[in-house]
Amino acid sequence: MEAVVKKQYQIDFGAVLSEVHVFAPATVANMICGFDILGFAVDYPGDEVQMFRVPEPGVRIRSIKGDEGRLPVDPERNTVSACVKMLLAHLGIENEIGVEIDLIKHMPIGSGLGSSSASTVAGLFAINSLLGNPLTKAELLPFCVEGERLACGHGHADNVAPALMGGITLVRGYDPLDVIKLPVPEELYAGIVFPKVDVPTRDARQLIKEKVYLRDAVTQWGNIAGLVAGLYEKDYALISRSMHDVLIEPTRAILIPEFYAMKDIALQEGALSFGISGSGPSVVAISKGKEIAERAATAIQEHLTRSEIESFKYVSSVNIDGPKIINK
Template identity: 65%
Template sequence: MKRSIKVFAPATVANVVCGFDVLGFAVNEPGDEVIMRLTDKPGVSLLKITGDEGRLPLDPDKNTVSAIAKHYLQHIGQPNAGIEIELHKKMPIGSGLGSSSASTVAGLFAINTLFDNQLSNKELIPFAMKGEELACGYGHADNVAPALMGGFVLIRSYSPLDIISLPFPAELYAAIVYPEVDVPTKDARQMIRSKVYLKDAVTQWGNVAGLVSGLFMNDYELIGRSMTDVLVEPTRAILIPDFYVLRAMAMETGAIGFGISGSGPSVFALTRDKETAKKITQNLQQHLKSLSINSLAFVSEVNKKGPVVLD
């Protein structure tokens, strides 16, 4: 049995425009790292956190990484095992890129590996969902499922939980831009209307089905015209500076489709190649700079592996 492990878990793009809480995909960067060690001292301790500017709790019951590690140990019948954890945030908090998910998944994958992989990555999803509940008040799976499984993921049902890995075009790239403005996930969720018109629901169902079909068929045009959201995006777009200008710029530069990543403020475009993705991020960052808004950009293939052991 290993005594120490270092794990990376990827950021994710949840919703993929039309699939609120049911679609998501993983990217190669950014992500988070967790170092975990077995010790002879009983209990789970969180030794340090870096890269969070002091925003995350060190209390092992309040931090998602350590709290879910405790939950995992209870499940496998090792509640008194000794664990020391370091969390190294390599991605912005509150970016809409699954920051809490990446931390939780890295920790879960680490502890499961240390204890001889008693559960599959798919079986770890309910544990990771508890981490999301701790972080933002709701245990959704559209970040943690792709972070654990890699690729594109569909959550067909939450009760019972039914997770499906989807195929996707091998050449697909994501262009991601994070404008450094504050959009807390809890606040963004509260803005969503609780009732929708049937005609809007029908439109949304058609787009989700179209997007999934497009991924199966490698049909870029179908993927693109399905990336339309009539339920959530119209409200959340208000929180993102010049959202519709950014979308128009991305589409003019060759994006297949464009939307908000998770609850925002990050936005993303899907493209057929890396060069187009790079051009889109450059153009969007330049526009945000003209608005005196700093931003970070990431260009990535769809991550196929999920979490990985670094050493």
């Protein structure tokens, strides 16, 4: 794990909460043209973590709901508990406090919406809140990245950064980790459709070429720079013509049935751009205004139904807050 500056943390055990309930959002990684460096959070779906302080030291998974039995309850192998253990070790209190965790999944695993990211962020935000917030979000981020490394073998931040920080984030560099929050135009919406087909993240990454043509790299750099400029200027036309992917989409689209038909539908409905969310199979119609995002997502879902492919639909603005404590 990237080195986190060690400092003295004062934990008042008398003030530690007895329990906390946290929601962390799903994310759209890559933002079409920004592979591994861009992403944004959405309002829904997301995952929840309920964390309880218990007398016996250690970290345990009490229950997992919504995962169809696919996630490990072993605290060393589950990304939520493993990252909580890392954080407690960093604080030097792993033998002084005990917590039990209920994980509630609200999105499909392997959906391309940052499922593992949302769980990890929820868990780390929960333990930090339980302890009285000894770490800032920036200090929590490297632990979130480790969760991604455990989940898929690659410690990328394009999901966990927006899930933790909220809004749109740019990962300027990984060595050291350097994340910048970008402006969010208020009318930017996402119409997300998750086709129920299996595209494992590890498989999707293996398809990516190790070498690219310089002319394609130059095109992609221009698109990323144009997108960032468009966000700052709130220039939706510039955002639209910048969000094109010439490096990753042509290969990954092969794994997603009806991809180019869905893209045509989204653009015909007025979306600014259309592409793959993360490693897929979820796709996203990025739009100006909720109405267009809703219309595009609905038309795509209707097309998938005619093609006998089951799907889920989500329409959301950009979530600028990230994780939050909820009361139930």
